[in-house]
Amino acid sequence: MMANQGALHWMRRNLFSTPFNSILTLLSVTALVALIIPLLQWAVFDAAWRGTDPESCRVASGACWPFVRVRFDQFMYGLYPLAERWRVDLGVGVGFLLAGMMLWPRFPGKFWIGLSLLTVYPVAAIILFGGGLFGLVPVSTNAWGGFFLTLVVSTFVLTLSLPFGVLLALGRQSKLPLVRFLAVGWIEFWRAVPVLVLLFVVIIMFPLFMPPGFEVDKLLRALIALTILMSCYIAEAVRGALQSLPRGQYEAAEALGLSYPQAMLRVILPQALTLSVPQITSIFIGLFKETTVLLIIGFFDLLGMVQTASTDPRWMSASTVATGYLFAALFFWVCCFAMSRYSARLETKYRQTR
Amino acid sequence: MSQSGVPSSRLARKIRDLLPQMLIMLGVALLVYFVVVTTRENLAQLGVQSGFEFLHKEAGFAIAQTLIPYTEGSSILRAFCVALLNTLLLAVVSIGLASLFGLGIGIMRLSSNWLVAKLGLIYVEIFRNIPVLLQIFFWYFVVLRSLPGFADSFTFAGFVLNNRGLYFPTLQIDDWSALFSGGWHLVVPHPGRFEYEGGFALMPEFLALALGLSMYNASYIGEITRSGFLAVARGQYEAASALGLSGYVIFRRITFPQALRVMIPPLSTVYMNIFKATSLAAAIAYPDIVSVFVGTVNNLVGQPIEIMLLTLATYAAVSFAIAWAMNSYNRRIQIQERGE
Numbered sequence: 001m002m003a004n005q006g007a008l009h010w011m012r013r014n015l016f017s018t019p020f021n022s023i024l025t026l027l028s029v030t031a032l033v034a035l036i037i038p039l040l041q042w043a044v045f046d047a048a049w050r051g052t053d054p055e056s057c058r059v060a061s062g063a064c065w066p067f068v069r070v071r072f073d074q075f076m077y078g079l080y081p082l083a084e085r086w087r088v089d090l091g092v093g094v095g096f097l098l099a100g101m102m103l104w105p106r107f108p109g110k111f112w113i114g115l116s117l118l119t120v121y122p123v124a125a126i127i128l129f130g131g132g133l134f135g136l137v138p139v140s141t142n143a144w145g146g147f148f149l150t151l152v153v154s155t156f157v158l159t160l161s162l163p164f165g166v167l168l169a170l171g172r173q174s175k176l177p178l179v180r181f182l183a184v185g186w187i188e189f190w191r192a193v194p195v196l197v198l199l200f201v202v203i204i205m206f207p208l209f210m211p212p213g214f215e216v217d218k219l220l221r222a223l224i225a226l227t228i229l230m231s232c233y234i235a236e237a238v239r240g241a242l243q244s245l246p247r248g249q250y251e252a253a254e255a256l257g258l259s260y261p262q263a264m265l266r267v268i269l270p271q272a273l274t275l276s277v278p279q280i281t282s283i284f285i286g287l288f289k290e291t292t293v294l295l296i297i298g299f300f301d302l303l304g305m306v307q308t309a310s311t312d313p314r315w316m317s318a319s320t321v322a323t324g325y326l327f328a329a330l331f332f333w334v335c336c337f338a339m340s341r342y343s344a345r346l347e348t349k350y351r352q353t354r
Numbered sequence: 355m356s357q358s359g360v361p362s363s364r365l366a367r368k369i370r371d372l373l374p375q376m377l378i379m380l381g382v383a384l385l386v387y388f389v390v391v392t393t394r395e396n397l398a399q400l401g402v403q404s405g406f407e408f409l410h411k412e413a414g415f416a417i418a419q420t421l422i423p424y425t426e427g428s429s430i431l432r433a434f435c436v437a438l439l440n441t442l443l444l445a446v447v448s449i450g451l452a453s454l455f456g457l458g459i460g461i462m463r464l465s466s467n468w469l470v471a472k473l474g475l476i477y478v479e480i481f482r483n484i485p486v487l488l489q490i491f492f493w494y495f496v497v498l499r500s501l502p503g504f505a506d507s508f509t510f511a512g513f514v515l516n517n518r519g520l521y522f523p524t525l526q527i528d529d530w531s532a533l534f535s536g537g538w539h540l541v542v543p544h545p546g547r548f549e550y551e552g553g554f555a556l557m558p559e560f561l562a563l564a565l566g567l568s569m570y571n572a573s574y575i576g577e578i579t580r581s582g583f584l585a586v587a588r589g590q591y592e593a594a595s596a597l598g599l600s601g602y603v604i605f606r607r608i609t610f611p612q613a614l615r616v617m618i619p620p621l622s623t624v625y626m627n628i629f630k631a632t633s634l635a636a637a638i639a640y641p642d643i644v645s646v647f648v649g650t651v652n653n654l655v656g657q658p659i660e661i662m663l664l665t666l667a668t669y670a671a672v673s674f675a676i677a678w679a680m681n682s683y684n685r686r687i688q689i690q691e692r693g694e
Contacts, residue, residue: 014468021467028469178375182382192673194630197665200648204658208396209389289485296637303488310495322496329484329492336483 042319043326054314063323064315071309075327078145078300084137088148091125095155103342122159125152141219145300147331153219153301154288157226162280164227165234166273170264172239187232196293199225203297222294226287233283241276242268275350281343285336303328393659406664408655409434415650417641419557430651437646438668444563444642445629445672451568452628453621456575463580474576482573487634490566494638498558504549512542518549520556559640563632571628578620582613615687622680626673633669643668 016022046062057064068075077085098117101107129152131138144152171183190198202225206216216224245268253263295304306324310316397404409431416426421439424432462474481489499517502508507516512523521543528538543553586609594604635642636649643665652661 014466017466024465024467024470028467028473032473176371176375176378178378182378189670192626192630192670192677193666194633194644194669196633196636196644197648197662197669200644201662201666204652205662208393208659210396211392212396212399285483289483292485292487293634293637295487296634303485303491307491318496318500322492325488325492325496329488332485332488333480333483337479340483 047323057315057317057320062319063326064317064320065323067309067315067320067323068327071305071324074146074309075302075305076146077148078305079143080145080148081137081139081143084131084139087128087131087136087139091128092148092151095121095125095151118159118162122156141217144219146305147302149294149299149301150288150291153223153226153291153294154284156223157230157287158284160223160227161230161234164231166238166269168231168235169238169242172235173242183235187235190229190232191236195226195229195290196296198229199293199297201225202228219299222297222299226290230283230287233286234280237276237279237283238272240279241272244275245271278343278347278350281339281346285339285343288336288339289332302331397659402657404657404660406660408657408660411655413651415654417646418639419560419641430655433651434643434647434664437641437643440640440646441632441635441642442672444560444567444632444635444640447560447564448567448571448628448632449625451564452571452575452624455568455572457579459572459576460579460583463576464583478573478576480573481570484570486566486570486631487637489570490562490634490638493565494558494562498562501558504545507545507550512540512553514543514550516550517558518555519558520561521550522554522556524554557640559635559638562638563635563640567628567631567634571624571631574624574627575621578617578624579613582615582617583609585616586612611687615684615689618680618684618687622677622684625680626676629672629676630669 015025042062044062046060047065048057048060048062049065050056051066052070053066056066073085077088080088095117098113098121101113102110102117107113127133128136129139129144130141168183168187171179172187174180174183199222203218203221206221206224210216249267249271250263253267258266291301292303294301295307300308306328310321310324410429412426413428413430413433414426415433417424417433417436417440419440420436421443422432422436424436459474459477462470463478465471465474501515501517503517507514509515514521523540523542526539526541541552543550543555545551590608590612591604594608599608632642633644636644639645647661648665652658655661
C-alpha cells in the first residue's frame, strides 16, 4: 500500500506535474509503443529461429536468425582457414587476459604486464596470426576478417599510436620552435582530413614512395594510415593532460636537477597519461567504430562480412539483410557501450581523487 | 631547459638549441628528398605523366547528381566542381539536420519529465555506440530499399517520395527583371514515363547519408547541448522567471545565448567530423569527391599523386574554413570584458 502510494506520488511529480508534461508523457508512451511493439514483433515473435537453411526463413515474416547462426563463424573469423582458427582464439584470448589484468584494480605487477602488452605481445600475436615462422602455416592477411580483423586493427593501431602520440604531444609543447612548428603542422593537417582519404592516400601512394621491389602488405599500409591519424588524436588528448598539470610539477622536477627525459619519464608523463586515460578510451571507441571503413577499401571486417554474406543469392531478402545489420549493431553496441561506461567510471574516480 | 644546473646565458642556450633543430631540419629534408627521388623514378618506370593538364581533358563519364550544368563532354575540372558541390550539399544538409535533432535531444535530456529525459538518454546511448557506416547502410539497404516504387510513390503537396529518391518542387525564374511581377513559375515533379520529372530530386544515396550522418552526430550534439545548458547558472533562469518572462522568451533570450557560448567550441569539432564523414559516400556510390575523383577520375587518368594531393588539399581547406568560421563566431559571442 505504501509502495503503491509512493509510485503514484512519484508519477505525479515526474510524469504529470503540469498539463504540458502530461501531454509529453502520453506522446512519449505512444511513440515508444509504436516503435517497440513492431520491432519486437519483427525481431522476436515473427522471426525464424530454428533451422539452418534459407527455406526456414521464407515461412517467417520477421527476422531471419538462422542466417546469423550459419554465418556466425565467418562474422567472427572472416575467411581465416578453419583448421587454423585456434591460433586466433589463442592470440585473442591471451590479449583479453592481459588486458583484463591491466584493467583489474590493484592487480600486482601491472608495470610488467603493460610493458609486455605494448612490446612482446603484439610481435607474438602477429607471428601467431600471420604464420610462416615456427612451423605455423602462413595465413595471408587477405583471409583475416570479421570481428577478428576489427579487434586486430583497433588494438594494433592503438598500441602503435600511443608512443607516437606522446612524442607528438611533447613536440607540440617543445621549447624548440622548429619542432613545435612541425608537430603542430603535422597534427592539424591530418586532423583536417577524412580517415577514408588518408587510407586511399597511403594505400595508393605508399608503394610509389618505396624503392622498387620493396612491397608492403596492404593491411599493414592500412594500419600505417590509421596510426598516422590516431597518433594525432592521442597527441591532442595527451597535450590537454600535459596542460592541466600544475606548473609546480615541471618546476619541482627541474629544481631536483632532473634532465628533460628524466623529468618527462619519471614525473610528468606518468601523471599526464593517467589523466588522459578516459579521453584515450573514447578515442579508442571512435577507432573501433571507424574500422568499419576498411570495407570500402576491400577488407572484410565484421560489417564487411555481414554485407558480403547478405548478398549471397540463396539468402538474399530484405529481412536477411536487416537481421545481419541488427546483429552487427548489437555486437558493436555492446562493445562500445561497455567501454564508454568504463571510461565514465574512471573519469568520476579521477575527479574524486584530485 | 638547463641540464647542468649551472645557469647559462641566453645566447649560449640559443646556440645549444640551434643544433638539434638543424639536425631535425636536415633529417626532414633528407626524408623528403629520398621520397621525391624514389617516387620520380617509380613514376618514370611506370610511364605515368605528371602535372595538372588532365584537369582540362574531357571527362567522358556521367555523374548521377549535378548541381551545376554538366555533361559527359565537360572537363574533368568541371566534374571535380560537381563532386565538390555534392560533398558540400551533403555536409550542409547533414550539419543542419544534426544540429536540429541534437538540440531537440539535448533539451529532451534536460526535461523535468522523467520519461522524456530517459528517452533522450536512450537515443544518445543507442546512436552514439553504433558505427555511422552501419547506420548509413541500414537507411540505404533496409529502409530506403523498402520504399514503394515509381507507380505507388508517396506524394504530398508537390513532394514525391519513392525508392528512386525524394523529389521537390522548385522555383524557376524566367525573368530576373520581373521577379516580383510573375516572372517565375513553380516546377512541380510530375510522373514521366519511367520516373518523376521536373523539380529537384535528391537521390536515395543522399537521403541515406544525410539521415545516417545527422542521426549519429545528433547524439553528440545532444550531449553538447545538455552540458551547455547545465553550464548556465541556475540563478539566470530563476531571475528571468521572477521578472515574469515566458518559458519561450527565457529560452530564446536568456538561457540559449549563454549556453551557446559553451557549446560553440565542441560543436565546431562535430561539424568538422560531419564534413569529413561525408567521404563515406564512397561506400554507397553517392557522387562526392572521393567516389568521383579518387575513384572514377583516378582510374581514368592514372595520376594518383596529383589526384591525392588535390583531394587532401580540398578536404583540409574546407575543414580549416569550418574551424575558422566557428572560431570567429565564437570570438564574437564571447563576453567582452572591460578593457578588451
